[in-house]
Amino acid sequence: MDALTPDDWSAIALTLVLAAVVTALLLLAGTPIAWWLARSRSQWRAPVSAVVTLPLVLPPTVLGFYLLVALGPRGPLGQFTQWLGWGLLTFHFSGLVIGSVLYSLPFVVQPIRNAFVAMGDRPLEVAACLRASPVNAFFRVALPLARPGLLAAAVLGFAHTLGEFGVVLMVGGNIPGATRTLSMQIYNHVEALEYTQAHWLAGGLLIFSFITLLTLYRLEAGRGVTARVL
DSSP: OTTOOHHHHHHHHHHHHHHHHHHHHHHHHHHHHHHHHHHOOOTTHHHHHHHHHGGGTSOHHHHHHHHHHHHSTTSHHHHHHHHTTOOOOTTSHHHHHHHHHHHHHHHHHHHHHHHHHHHOSHHHHHHHHTTOOHHHHIIIIIHHHTHHHHHHHHHHHHHHHHTOOHHHHHHHOOOTTTTOOHHHHHHHHHHTTOHHHHHHHHHHHHHHHHHHHHHHHHOGGGTTHHHHHO
């Protein structure tokens, strides 16, 4: 491990913190979205589903560019954050969080939505017959039954955030100790022809990604949730 520099460890630590924060926010925001997409019959379900899934096909630099514009000094979100006294979120850890949440959203919403769909209507009908309120049925029936999907969503969201590059570069830049993530550090090593350090970091991500997917596929309780997402 002597091949890793202090900047490498700083990038690893920042990336782990970013992935943990993003995963927590995605589970909080993605679960109600997934529930609505799984249960709603609204005409807005298809457009909302398309918006949520858009990062799967949209180039990261495109999403990052429009986030940079929106969060910039002349953008609506940038003007709003300045009005609140927060300043600009671009080239700041908060900007990385916003960009990562949007870019990893489908990796969290899709498995949870699939778990809710696979659950069917019967458990909720039984809960209603037992006079459980919709909120009580959601927390005591739906969420426990959707646990495999929640687990898959958490792992995929965390792993996907670790390897983000385009959105991170556009919104956060490459500031040491502030916005320089693991993917950016690998790029820096390659650009400087420091292939040994790049191998350590890239190989670590490769092994972690493989173990993550292997674990998900072997989760017997997942019942094909991961396969439908991937």
